[in-house]
Amino acid sequence: MFRPAALTALALVLVACGGPGKDKVADTGGDGPTLLTPSSSQSGTVGTAASVSTAPLPSADPALVALYKRLHAAPELSFEESKTSAILAAELESLGFEVTTGVGQDWVVEKSMKDNGEVLEGVGGYGVVGVFRNGNGPTVLIRTDMDGLPVPEQTGFPFASTVEAKTWTGVESNVMHACGHDVHMTSWVGTARELIARKNKWKGTLVMIAQPAEEIGLGAQAMLADGLFTRFPKPDYNLALHVSAGAPAGTINYSKGFALANVDSVDIKVKGVGGHGAYPHTTKDPILVASHIVVALQSLVSRNTNPQDSAVVTVGSFKSGAKHNIISDEATLLLTVRSYDDKTRAMLLDGITRIAKAEAMAFDAPEPEISIESDYTPATYNDPDTTTRTMKAIGKSIGAANVKEMKPVMGGEDFSQYARTAEKIPSVIFWVGAVEPAKYAAAQEGGPALPSLHSSGFAPDYDPAIATGVEAMTAAAIELFKD
Ligand SMILES: [Zn+2]
Ligand SMILES: [Zn+2]
Numbered sequence: 001m002f003r004p005a006a007l008t009a010l011a012l013v014l015v016a017c018g019g020p021g022k023d024k025v026a027d028t029g030g031d032g033p034t035l036l037t038p039s040s041s042q043s044g045t046v047g048t049a050a051s052v053s054t055a056p057l058p059s060a061d062p063a064l065v066a067l068y069k070r071l072h073a074a075p076e077l078s079f080e081e082s083k084t085s086a087i088l089a090a091e092l093e094s095l096g097f098e099v100t101t102g103v104g105q106d107w108v109v110e111k112s113m114k115d116n117g118e119v120l121e122g123v124g125g126y127g128v129v130g131v132f133r134n135g136n137g138p139t140v141l142i143r144t145d146m147d148g149l150p151v152p153e154q155t156g157f158p159f160a161s162t163v164e165a166k167t168w169t170g171v172e173s174n175v176m177h178a179c180g181h182d183v184h185m186t187s188w189v190g191t192a193r194e195l196i197a198r199k200n201k202w203k204g205t206l207v208m209i210a211q212p213a214e215e216i217g218l219g220a221q222a223m224l225a226d227g228l229f230t231r232f233p234k235p236d237y238n239l240a241l242h243v244s245a246g247a248p249a250g251t252i253n254y255s256k257g258f259a260l261a262n263v264d265s266v267d268i269k270v271k272g273v274g275g276h277g278a279y280p281h282t283t284k285d286p287i288l289v290a291s292h293i294v295v296a297l298q299s300l301v302s303r304n305t306n307p308q309d310s311a312v313v314t315v316g317s318f319k320s321g322a323k324h325n326i327i328s329d330e331a332t333l334l335l336t337v338r339s340y341d342d343k344t345r346a347m348l349l350d351g352i353t354r355i356a357k358a359e360a361m362a363f364d365a366p367e368p369e370i371s372i373e374s375d376y377t378p379a380t381y382n383d384p385d386t387t388t389r390t391m392k393a394i395g396k397s398i399g400a401a402n403v404k405e406m407k408p409v410m411g412g413e414d415f416s417q418y419a420r421t422a423e424k425i426p427s428v429i430f431w432v433g434a435v436e437p438a439k440y441a442a443a444q445e446g447g448p449a450l451p452s453l454h455s456s457g458f459a460p461d462y463d464p465a466i467a468t469g470v471e472a473m474t475a476a477a478i479e480l481f482k483d
Pocket of ligand 1: 179180181214242
């Protein structure tokens with residue numbers, strides 16, 4: 001039974017998730033390379049200061065809490081979700097779904113051969129699709145992601161992960177569910193159970209999918225390439241949820257229209273001519289050229305982006321040189337580039353290329369190598385009408401005061417891919433508050449900052465978050481089955 005948490009005005013800050021296919025451990029300690037991580041008190045605020053009620057929070061079914069702990073203790077990295085996907089497939093089978101596993105396998109093998117030159121043991125496409133036909137009506141798809149992150153856990157949970165593994169590119173790491181995908185999976189199982197238990201309340205076809213490799217922005221592509229919308233009933237709607245590390249448990253938050261950003265990764269190899277540090281006139285110093293590039297890139301947001309639009313160009317890595325007195329041959333810049341609409345994205349990527357080449361030319365240095373990762377994560381767009389309908393239904397279910405509209409975030413989510421096929425399926429992703437309300441209130445009053453998603457200390461208030469996730473997703477799905 002769901003007991004609404006009666007929260008009053010909220011200040012909301014949300015961060016988000018995966019990005020394109022780079023999963024080097026060095027990039028992911030703490031906050032991932034593709035993650036926007038505003039601190040709880042700095043940005044993205046909608047509404048007024050918080051006042052959190054002490055009303056009891058909802059509580060999840062103990063069997064779901066046990067499942068959460070089991071999943072949390074045994075996280076698997078992107079494209080390695082074999083045990084996790086088996087658990088989820090078994091759950092759907094026990095509820096009477098027609099279940100297909102291994103969705104995306106061929107695509108993952110091909111991608112791994114292309115990018116890594118090999119397929120490491122255990123790497124595969126572990127997508128799960130469950131179909132439940134319940135009479136004539138719309139087809140509603142509900143997606144969970146499954147992967148953990150290469151982060152050593154420091155939550156202090158008694159069921160904390162001690163798992164060590166290799167990423168699909170072969171980098172050894174600890175593994176943690178630091179993005180709450182364990183909460184997503186548990187809520188997804190709970191939603192499937194609820195919808196089957198309440199199957200006299202809706203008619204249509206329910207498609208439950210468990211997607212691998214969200215954190216590297218490739219899992220949705222793998223499932224789509226393996227016929228998600230052709231081998232299985234084509235959805236009329238797609239739904240997903242994500243935990244929020246910046247909103248209190250018991251609440252749901254959403255954006256209408258753009259919800260998350262385009263996420264592009266760009267590598268710039270700035271070429272120079274190396275030599276002795278004491279004879280710079282005989283060299284072309286790539287550090288100087290790269291420094292000018294870094295500064296000039298700032299103009300893309302400040303001078304080229306319409307002030308009414310949003311964009312980010314961050315140089316997250318600048319590497320060159322080995323010693324005091326050697327001018328090196330090259331410098332490498334790694335960039336994350338964020339935007340919402342396609343026009344702004346194209347402007348940024350063109351501008352980066354232009355600036356890098358022009359700065360090199362200005363210093364008479366060789367032309368730089370610029371590589372823009374082709375598997376970018378597109379912006380996530382919440383269909384406005386579907387968002388309005390589902391949020392109203394969720395409000396009826398958990399209390400309208402617990403459902404808040406918020407500004408979009410500059411994180412990325414490959415859930416976007418399901419809305420960007422030729423079918424243009426209306427889709428909605430919403431945020432499930434996962435912060436203990438007392439900690440949330442303390443942070444609002446200047447207390448300790450809340451750990452962001454991807455942080456080794458991200459310890460969700462899992463019980464009420466799962467209860468709220470199940471209730472909200474069930475209400476949203478039942479609403480969409482009404483067509
Ligand atoms: Zn995530
Ligand atoms: Zn994430």
